[in-house]
Amino acid sequence: MKIITDISGGRMTVRLIGELDHHGARQTMLEIIDRIDMNLPRTLVLDMSGLTFMDSSGIAVVLKSYKSMKELGGRMLVxxxxKQAMKVLDASGVQRIITISALHE
Amino acid sequence: MKEKNSFKMEFPSKSVNEAFARSAAACFTAQLDPTLDELGDIKTAVSEAVTNCIVHAYPDSLGKICLKARIFPDNTVEIKIKDWGRGIDDVAKAREPMYTTGGDERSGMGFTIMESFTDTLKVVSKPGKGTLVTMRRKIAVKE
Structure with a gap:
């Protein structure tokens, strides 16, 4: 799992690259939270275009990032x-609280 | 129904094996000429089941996980994932969406995802003895 961060104005984009499963989830979560704490963005964009696989471990990463941004009074978009990751997010129902958009493949 | 093909693998409950197990199951399923979406479903369901073994069956130690897969003549793939770990006290409760004993690092969606990504999901568990998860998924026959 690789993470690339891009900051412009108050907007921080975190690109997740590779496979997001339980094996890499804790490290990914720690890195995202670390970057939020360091940059204090108003908006966090989790860019999943580079994900080749995601399971329910990814839902926990999304929810924890969302919580972190909420504590800052900021907002988060995914x-x-x-497609595969979208199916996992769909099953979880997180789009009821978080704005999620699909990759046009 | 008589099986057409089968394989069996065994590995220790190390998280690095999650990717190995789901890839192996997907490679085995490939002989049924699945779509990428169908392969994605198989990989996701296997990943959830194996993660459960690693996180919940063997929380503080390494243990053995066994994955068996069979293919039937009607293009169904059956995948069994077995551990000899802690077991689940209340399977019905564990299968409820958002229920987890894994804290905020886990979403509690594992069984829900296994259910929605396969045709049938059977969970048999004995506390202190282990858990057997059986999933079946029919791969559509292409023209």
């Missing part, structure tokens, strides 16, 4: 979600 963008460019590939």
């Amino acid at each position: 963008a460019n979600v590939p």
Whole structure:
């Protein structure tokens, strides 16, 4: 799992690259929270275009990032979600509280 | 129904094996000419089941996980994932969406996802003895 961060203005984009499962989830979560704490963005975009696989471990990463941004009074979007990962997010119902957009493949 | 093909693998409950197990199950299923979506479903369901063994069956130690897969003539793939770990006290409760004993690092959606990504899901568990998860998924026959 690789993470690339891009900051412009108050917007921080975190690109997740590779497979997001339980094996890498804790490290990914710690890194995202660390980058939020360091940059204090107003908006966090989790860009999933580089994900080749995601299971329910990814739901916990999304929810924890969301909680972290809420504590800051900021907002979070999940963008460019590939089909397989979207199916996992759909099953979880998180789109009731978080704005999620699909990747146009 | 008589099986057409089968395989069996055994590995220790190390999280690095999650990717190995789901890839192996997907490679085995490939002989049924599945779509990428169908393969994605198999990989996701296996990943959830194996993660459960690692997180819940063997929380403080390494243990053995066994994955068996069979293919039937009607293009169904059956995957069994077995552990000899702690077991589940209340299977019905564990299968409820958002229920987890894994804290905020887990979403509690494992069984829900296994259920929605397969055709049938059977969970048999004995506290202190282990758990057997059986999933079946029919792969559509292509023209």
